[in-house]
Amino acid sequence: MFFACLLRAANAAGANGRVPGKGCGGSGRVFSRPGYVTFPARFADRNEPAAERSGEDGIVGRDIETARTEGDGRTRIFQIGMQRCGTTSLALFLNRCGIPCVHYDEGRLAKRIRVNLAAGDRPLAGYDERYLAFANMNWNAADDYCDAFKEYAAFRRAYGGRYILNTRPMERWVRSVMNHKALRGRREAAGHWMLRFGTADPERVAAGLRAEREEHHRRVLAEIPADELLVFDIESDPPERLCDFIGVPREYARCWTRENATMNPLGRFLVRAVPEAVKRSIPERYKRPVKNRLAR
Numbered sequence: 001m002f003f004a005c006l007l008r009a010a011n012a013a014g015a016n017g018r019v020p021g022k023g024c025g026g027s028g029r030v031f032s033r034p035g036y037v038t039f040p041a042r043f044a045d046r047n048e049p050a051a052e053r054s055g056e057d058g059i060v061g062r063d064i065e066t067a068r069t070e071g072d073g074r075t076r077i078f079q080i081g082m083q084r085c086g087t088t089s090l091a092l093f094l095n096r097c098g099i100p101c102v103h104y105d106e107g108r109l110a111k112r113i114r115v116n117l118a119a120g121d122r123p124l125a126g127y128d129e130r131y132l133a134f135a136n137m138n139w140n141a142a143d144d145y146c147d148a149f150k151e152y153a154a155f156r157r158a159y160g161g162r163y164i165l166n167t168r169p170m171e172r173w174v175r176s177v178m179n180h181k182a183l184r185g186r187r188e189a190a191g192h193w194m195l196r197f198g199t200a201d202p203e204r205v206a207a208g209l210r211a212e213r214e215e216h217h218r219r220v221l222a223e224i225p226a227d228e229l230l231v232f233d234i235e236s237d238p239p240e241r242l243c244d245f246i247g248v249p250r251e252y253a254r255c256w257t258r259e260n261a262t263m264n265p266l267g268r269f270l271v272r273a274v275p276e277a278v279k280r281s282i283p284e285r286y287k288r289p290v291k292n293r294l295a296r
Contacts, residue, residue, distance in 0.1 A: 076128070076159050077101075077246060079135040080149045080220060081166030082213055084176040086234035087136040088260040090166060093239070094133045096255035097248045102131045107139035113148035123154045140181075142191030150216060152224065162245065165220050165231045170213070172235070174206050234258070 077099065079090050091103035102109060109127065116125050124134060137149040155161055167173075181189040190200040197208035220229070230245040239256035243249065 074132060076124075076131075076155075076161045077133040077164065078149070078152060078155050078161055079133070079137075079164045079166055080152050081164065081232075082173065082177075082216065083136065083138055083140075084173060084180055085166040085168050086258070087166065089234060089256065089258055090164065090242075091133070091135040092259055093242060093256050094135075094246070097243075097246065097252050099133050099246065100131045101133035101135055102127055104136040107146075109134065110137045110139040110146040110148035113137060113151060114146050117151065117154055122158050123148075123151060124158075128159070140192055142188045143195065145192065145196060152220065156224070156228075161228070163220070163224050163229045164242075164245070165217065165229060167217070167231065167233050168235050169233075170210060173213070174209050177209055178202065178205065 077094065079087055081087070088103060091101045094101040104110075112126050113123050116123050122128060124131075127134065137151075139146045139148075152163060155163075168176075181192060184192075193200045193205045193208075197205055199205060199208075221231075230241065232241060232245075239253040240250045242256065243252050
């Protein structure tokens with residue numbers, strides 16, 4: 001019964017939601033624009049030789065210009081905005097444009113970056129041979145967290161690359177983050193806020209979130225050159241800006257959709273009520289339109 005209801009809801013969401021138009025998902029072409037990097041529309045050859053590993057001092061010691069001119073020659077894209085600022089939307093958009101993007105990977109992406117940096121290896125070793133774009137590089141739990149997307153200085157030394165600072169209006173973002181954490185349960189949410197900010201008081205947590213985001217944005221704008229950076233407001237900026245930045249035709253703006261938006265009260269109830277094992281067993285192609293349908 002549950003799966004039947006889910007399928008009906010998914011069909012309804014698909015019928016009413018925005019669906020990428022013809023041409024999304026890659027056509028085998030190579031897209032390029034004057035002055036921009038060039039990306040293959042499909043990343044079919046996964047046996048392509050990997051970039052050379054670093055020497056004894058580790059690749060993190062290389063300068064930015066060396067990273068641009070050596071290695072495998074493929075430009076990589078990094079999403080370095082905060083969580084709950086359209087990370088899922090950006091990852092799907094990049095994949096639909098033919099740029100292979102890894103998103104979150106159940107927290108393994110962020111934790112691998114932390115381990116690699118501690119070992120002096122390439123920050124994305126284990127991922128950088130298969131993917132050209134990287135999104136939602138963080139991981140949060142009650143007893144630990146890892147904001148690996150803030151390691152953009154190490155990314156620049158290792159890969160050069162291009163950077164998307166995804167954002168949205170501050171107060172809407174704060175509410176989204178706190179609502180999202182609440183879905184994990186009060187105990188886990190309180191534990192995480194205590195670990196990150198030393199308090200679980202909602203007003204002080206909100207103040208901590210504002211200060212953390214402001215500091216991160218200040219550092220990014222100060223340290224990444226303007227020609228390597230796109231500041232993109234997921235709620236107000238047109239997707240054509242993304243197309244121009246990554247070097248695909250503007251017609252691919254149709255590939256942009258809002259995904260994984262903040263749940264409405266019914267959605268939050270269902271997230272808490274449905275057992276984790278059941279949620280994991282449902283294919284993402286069914287879950288995504290249902291979640292979009294249950295958004296605010």
